[in-house]
Amino acid sequence: MATKYRILLADDSKVVTAVLVAALEKEGFEVESAADGDSAYELGRSESFDLAILDQLMPGLLGLEIIKKWHEEGVVLPVIVLSAIKDESTAVESIELGAEDFVRKPFRIPELVARIRRRLHS
Amino acid sequence: MPDLVLWAVLTVFAIDVVMLVGLIILKAVHRVRMRRDAERRTQYLTLLSRHLTYENAVDPIPSNAAEDEAFLDAVIDLRYTIAGSEIERLSEIATTYDLVSRQEGLLRKRFGGLRRLRAAVSLAELGNEASAPILMEHLDDSDDEIRVQSARGLARMGYTPAIDRIVGRLGEESDWVRARFGDALAEFGEDASAPLMAFVIVNHADGDTSAIVQAIRTLAAIGDYSVGPRIAQVLDLSSNPEVQIAAAGALGGVGGGFAIPSLIDALASSDWRVRAQAATSIGEVGLAENVDDLVASLRDRAWWVRRNSAAALVRLPGGVEALYRALSSVDPFARDAAAEALEDSGELAKAVTNHREQRATRDEARLLRHMRGSGVPGF
Numbered sequence: 001m002a003t004k005y006r007i008l009l010a011d012d013s014k015v016v017t018a019v020l021v022a023a024l025e026k027e028g029f030e031v032e033s034a035a036d037g038d039s040a041y042e043l044g045r046s047e048s049f050d051l052a053i054l055d056q057l058m059p060g061l062l063g064l065e066i067i068k069k070w071h072e073e074g075v076v077l078p079v080i081v082l083s084a085i086k087d088e089s090t091a092v093e094s095i096e097l098g099a100e101d102f103v104r105k106p107f108r109i110p111e112l113v114a115r116i117r118r119r120l121h122s
Numbered sequence: 123m124p125d126l127v128l129w130a131v132l133t134v135f136a137i138d139v140v141m142l143v144g145l146i147i148l149k150a151v152h153r154v155r156m157r158r159d160a161e162r163r164t165q166y167l168t169l170l171s172r173h174l175t176y177e178n179a180v181d182p183i184p185s186n187a188a189e190d191e192a193f194l195d196a197v198i199d200l201r202y203t204i205a206g207s208e209i210e211r212l213s214e215i216a217t218t219y220d221l222v223s224r225q226e227g228l229l230r231k232r233f234g235g236l237r238r239l240r241a242a243v244s245l246a247e248l249g250n251e252a253s254a255p256i257l258m259e260h261l262d263d264s265d266d267e268i269r270v271q272s273a274r275g276l277a278r279m280g281y282t283p284a285i286d287r288i289v290g291r292l293g294e295e296s297d298w299v300r301a302r303f304g305d306a307l308a309e310f311g312e313d314a315s316a317p318l319m320a321f322v323i324v325n326h327a328d329g330d331t332s333a334i335v336q337a338i339r340t341l342a343a344i345g346d347y348s349v350g351p352r353i354a355q356v357l358d359l360s361s362n363p364e365v366q367i368a369a370a371g372a373l374g375g376v377g378g379g380f381a382i383p384s385l386i387d388a389l390a391s392s393d394w395r396v397r398a399q400a401a402t403s404i405g406e407v408g409l410a411e412n413v414d415d416l417v418a419s420l421r422d423r424a425w426w427v428r429r430n431s432a433a434a435l436v437r438l439p440g441g442v443e444a445l446y447r448a449l450s451s452v453d454p455f456a457r458d459a460a461a462e463a464l465e466d467s468g469e470l471a472k473a474v475t476n477h478r479e480q481r482a483t484r485d486e487a488r489l490l491r492h493m494r495g496s497g498v499p500g501f
Contacts, residue, residue, distance in 0.1 A: 108206035
């Protein structure tokens with residue numbers, strides 16, 4: 001039986017969640033979603049995922065703060081950061097903190113799915 | 123008499139109670155309605171996301187979805203979230219389910235306030251070329267925001283027959299609408315260059331200054347190099363400082379060597395704002411042969427011109443060396459302007475470091491002497 005990857009999707013936007021859940025489920029991934037940073041952080045510590053997609057600006061912990069806290073606690077999870085912020089510094093900081101990738105909103109669905117696939121299969 | 127007062131008090135009290143209860147009921151109904159709208163919006167989001175993801179999605183979108191505001195909300199939300207070919211797919215869905223034609227109908231209504239505005243925004247985001255005629259019609263709408271949305275929609279779909287109409291309206295609009303029209307025209311790109319340039323040439327002598335300035339700024343935003351010589355001509359011919367400032371500013375972006383004679387002439391303008399802008403633009407063109415012109419402007423009577431000239435010199439090959447030389451100028455203002463630009467460009471910090479390590483050059487030592495007493499940290 002093929003591996004069913006589990007993805008943690010954290011975004012307070014219902015639109016982003018709806019779009020990505022549909023696109024990722026079509027790819028055969030199992031998606032667990034969280035609408036705020038605190039729940040995402042807890043889910044990442046308590047459950048096992050193959051990848052996390054974190055929005056930068058969410059209620060509660062921010063995407064980058066979650067990455068920092070996971071690192072401090074030894075949670076090893078590849079992360080893709082989503083952000084509508086246009087400045088370069090968020091992208092640079094994400095990568096410096098160890099995020100695997102950074103995707104700016106609005107995004108192209110096939111491109112984002114391709115990046116996720118590549119990350120999971122590498 | 124006391125009975126009458128008592129009755130009056132009781133009546134007022136009863137009316138208050140009835141009004142309060144009515145208000146509470148209205149609020150509750152509104153809250154329930156909002157919650158239901160939000161639930162339907164979420165359902166539509168899920169449904170639309172599946173239709174965007176799967177070519178043959180099995181769960182159907184209700185045929186009357188276009189009548190539901192929540193469906194429109196969901197479509198617009200998605201429009202702002204996704205990019206690329208999925209936007210076309212979303213537009214197809216909006217057209218198939220009559221969302222677009224319904225919005226066209228709403229926009230045509232004589233009265234409708236916010237609904238008309240929503241319709242205009244929707245068409246600006248989702249309309250296809252079939253919606254272009256109605257958006258063209260509404261470039262003359264009495265509502266500012268609807269005119270702006272119409273221009274934005276036409277620009278998004280790249281409907282070039284709209285360019286002349288939008289350019290033509292620049293002289294009739296308020297500053298706010300004019301600026302938004304400028305954004306729309308910039309989105310058309312180089313297709314809008316010739317009509318904009320023609321508008322400037324025809325009107326620069328006696329037209330509405332704000333409209334001409336906006337047209338020139340839009341040309342600068344488009345960045346079409348081919349209009350540079352014409353803009354230089356406007357800078358030469360116009361006697362209106364506002365137009366000259368805009369033209370000089372645009373030449374910094376779309377100008378090349380051909381712009382330099384006009385910009386040099388502008389350095390002699392009687393208006394210090396024109397001179398200051400010309401200095402900045404000469405820096406943006408960035409030719410070594412203009413170092414002397416900018417060095418001369420370091421002695422300008424206006425501080426802003428001296429400052430811009432010094433900052434522009436930093437961008438020119440050989441300009442930093444010229445600034446160091448200007449530190450020996452007999453003109454104290456020129457010396458100050460040069461020192462300030464050297465500080466802003468990082469030369470001062472370098473000089474301080476080299477001084478501490480006892481390897482400062484003669485120029486750096488001169489800069490440090492000039493700055494002595496100015497509170498430079500570490501010196």
